[in-house]
Amino acid sequence: MNQPSLPSLMGVFAHPDDESLLTGGVLAQHHAAGARTSVVTATWAPTSHRATELADALDALGAGAPRLLGYADARNPASAPDGAVRLVDAPLDEAVGRLVAHIREVRPDIVVGHDALGQLTGHPDHRRAHQITLLAVEAAGLPHLYPAAGEPWQPAALYAATHSQSGVGLLGPLLQSVGKTLLTVPEAYVTTTVDVSPWAAVKMKAILAHRSEAARERPLPGLLARLPEPERDEIISTEYFTRLTPGPAPGDPHRLVA
Numbered sequence: 001m002n003q004p005s006l007p008s009l010m011g012v013f014a015h016p017d018d019e020s021l022l023t024g025g026v027l028a029q030h031h032a033a034g035a036r037t038s039v040v041t042a043t044w045a046p047t048s049h050r051a052t053e054l055a056d057a058l059d060a061l062g063a064g065a066p067r068l069l070g071y072a073d074a075r076n077p078a079s080a081p082d083g084a085v086r087l088v089d090a091p092l093d094e095a096v097g098r099l100v101a102h103i104r105e106v107r108p109d110i111v112v113g114h115d116a117l118g119q120l121t122g123h124p125d126h127r128r129a130h131q132i133t134l135l136a137v138e139a140a141g142l143p144h145l146y147p148a149a150g151e152p153w154q155p156a157a158l159y160a161a162t163h164s165q166s167g168v169g170l171l172g173p174l175l176q177s178v179g180k181t182l183l184t185v186p187e188a189y190v191t192t193t194v195d196v197s198p199w200a201a202v203k204m205k206a207i208l209a210h211r212s213e214a215a216r217e218r219p220l221p222g223l224l225a226r227l228p229e230p231e232r233d234e235i236i237s238t239e240y241f242t243r244l245t246p247g248p249a250p251g252d253p254h255r256l257v258a
Helices: 018-032 049-061 092-106 124-139 171-176 197-209 220-225 229-236
Strands: 009-013 037-043 067-071 110-113 157-161 192-195 238-245
Touching: 009 018, 009 092, 009 124, 018 037, 018 049, 018 192, 018 197, 018 220, 018 229, 018 238, 037 049, 037 092, 037 124, 049 197, 067 092, 092 124, 110 124, 124 157, 124 238, 171 220, 197 220, 197 229, 220 229
Parallel strands: 009 037, 009 110, 037 067, 110 157
Antiparallel strands: 157 238, 192 238
């Protein structure tokens, strides 16, 4: 399949599996078009089983090796067996500086991460990762901030993966069936809707690479794994985004643009 030229893309997410669930389609899309892609994950130690699963998922998506900030999951002490501080407790300046170093090293055109609500369920790690990403994308371009983190680089755009009420679809009842909340943004906040159905199979492969989550009942990978394929594909074949910087701008409303 011939793909148009697409900009380089970096995902910044709280946990292993967030990258596949929220942006697996656009990561696969950009990789298929020859664009550089990468993912930074804020929590879970490199020595954990989740990091191994993340490596397999990123391999499926063509997004390189895991880049880990090294913090602990707010709800899972086993995520950092070496005693690392939780992401939600980490000094903000320290966390921003760690992410700035990755942005300056990779030099992506676009950064994409969590929305301010914390992705439907409002996980505190998602919200903290959103805050850190907002600050780091701006700081990465300013030479007087974090001078030891490398040469300045300013991404052209920051997008937040999100859902409006109309975009939840079958995902809403699926999450509610296991007692999870649904936090959605106003319709006007969705600036970009991407049809990723050509990459749905790759996206699902990446989701299932998170084997420990797919084997559990309540996490979304496990819920998706047990669905009939038509319902599953309907849920994962569209991805929604809010362009945060430099703000909503003219362009293609069906793909991420720098």
